[in-house]
Amino acid sequence: MSIPSRIRSAKFRYSLVVMCLALVGGYSFQTAVVACPFCSAPSLTLAEQVNQSDAVVLAEWQSSERGTADEASQTHLKIVAVVKQSDNGLKKGDEIVLNRFRSAEKGQKMLLLGTSGETSVDWDSPLDVSDLSYDYIMQAPAMEVPTTKRLEYYIQFLEFPEELVANDAYAEFANAPYEDIVPLADKMPREKLREWVLAAYSDDPQDQIRAATLSTRMGLYGLMLGLCGKDEDAKLLEEKITEQKTDFRLGIDGIMAGYLVLTKEDGLKVIEDRKLKPSAEVPFSETYSAMQAVRFMWNYGDERISKERLRQSMRILLERKELVDLVIGDLARWQDWSILDRLHEMYGAEGYEIGAIKRAIIRYYLSAIQAGSKDDADEDAQNVAAEAKNYLDDIREKDPKTVEQAERFFLLD
Template sequence: MDWFTKLPFALVCGVLLASLVPESADGCEFCLVPTLTFTEQVKQSKAAVIAEWKSATPPVGDETGQTEFVVQQILVDADGLLLENESLTVNEFISGTKGAPFLLINDNAKETLAWTHPQKLSPEAREYIARAPSSNVSTTTRLRYFLRFLEHPDQDIAIDAYGEFARASYDDIKAISGEFNPVQLRKWLSDSSADTTRRGLYGLMLGCSGGPEDARFLEAIIVQPTQEFRLGIDGMMAGYLMLNRAQGMTVLDKAILDNQEIVSSEVAALAKAMRFLWDFEPQCVPRPQLQQAMRKLLVRPEFVELTIADLRRWQDWESTALMPQLLADPKHNFPSTRRTIVRFLLAAASEENTSISVQQRTQAQRILDDLSKQNPGLIEDAKRLQYD
């Protein structure tokens, strides 16, 4: 997008960071996706075992050294080559103590078992992996298991449990919301030493399970003045709007969208929360109120292109009247921005558009006609380049 080259670097970084989390039905909308979970590693492997360290030979000269393990539990054995209590050798020197548990993964498709670097496990992690439901079990059943480990003292376990939620759809997370503990969620969100990457998830979970007290708790955090980027504030905003609904939207509209001094990352977070409500919780805030709030982002150059695309997707044809002003504003005189505006107008003027009034369609067509006289190539470019 052309306007990025004209904006201050810090501002651009804030907007980009606010968009780092997935916005897909395939994963939590407000979660940073970590590395592969234990379950995913096992699922993608040719062989996987929990084994105990037995002995190791240090490297000598060009030799890499070796480590011997004893198989305790077979998690995957695609070729049927493994037996419990048998020894297996890894061509790598791994220090350890006798009986210490390790996770061994083989993701090599060749016949010979080639183990990747063994992962040392605590006794708790060993039991956690051994008891975890397989990937064939329903996601909701799996999430019920991982829920209890989200803030486990063993960081390997806590990170893995979070990863399972980060990869789960909102529908699956919401399905087990009756088992969430709002008091515990508030405690985690209040803990300044807690991992901030989880705040978006916990805010969303609180929105699924909380009440008026939790809405007040989230509001106090959200409206607190800040000039810093706050990781996870988007999920907390979504959770707050789920609890406080239209009234909450009015609060955030005034505190964030009407505040010209607020940092762009806070605006981006609220825009993301509004998109989430539109797609997943449409009953929480009336759609006309969301449309009206989203229009306010049009005064901010860094959000114009994304906002127009949202308004087009939301069929907010009342915004048609704003397009001439945007086209005439030199702050938006970038090819990609102008193409985005034209795509909105093309959708509004389309004969296939049954959600628009005759007056609004006529208005859109009139703007397009004027544009075709001033810049005939612009409309063709917008049609040809569907995305910028």
């Protein structure tokens, strides 16, 4: 393969990294994320919507008319209960007319959330509710209640038969920091979590819809099973991880993280052998997910796996050219200075010619120099900084433009 072809190939693999980031919700490389690390992108929960609304009413659908060229569509509803208002004068029995068409059966209950305008309430689209889902919304703990306490309420509604409730309960967890989920380990529905993990990624045509829904939540459920699980659950998670799959599996990173939480260094060896080490049989997405799980253990693992052992795992990925710039960045943040020589040899070598990799190597050396320049730096850190400076000076002489670019953005970081 020619050098231009290799560079185009590497750029294509980079696009896969970006695609994976979008699919898994854009996990941050720089800092620990605020919301659940392996959940889909957080959405506004029902409790948050109610909290942010000026007016909230329960209403019943009465009728609707489609608009004409001269008149707008209309939907008529009758207020059954006023949940919240701000001097809007709303009361039970009042009619609300929406300038939009919404069909329903007479008496269908709907939740209306609105914002106070100058003379009236601007209502959002009605939300169909049943008696059960309305009670779920009304009985939810206030936003001021500590997150862990609030999640105790929502945990019982995960995978609830009514879709509105199940989706919202999941969203509450997806929005919650991992640190607030951990204390719920003894309250987690272990047997149900096992059932959901087993059902996800099913190839049975009759299970496709449920499996598709569950797969979007596996990041959370896999992690939860790791927090509350037993030895037999570790075996189940390992079976899921090591399945031979070629399709992208949403949430498999959370399953891997839950597995590592439960099995520690023993499980890390399995992840290394089956997902991290170069192999044509392992899809890129699976390796990337394994890398995310290793990162998770660094940020949240609470020393279940030693920092040095995690560095060792990350170094395996230096062989993956499509990931190497990300790996170098992680190792710099983790202050792993054991690869100073290796990166100098790698700079500009065949397969590593693209700018992003070169800049990552330069930033690695800059990080080492910065760490060794601090007032409290010990002799080892100072020696590392001196060696890094020598390598950087050599690169600067050969490739001054790339060094200048990397230094400029390094200062911005």
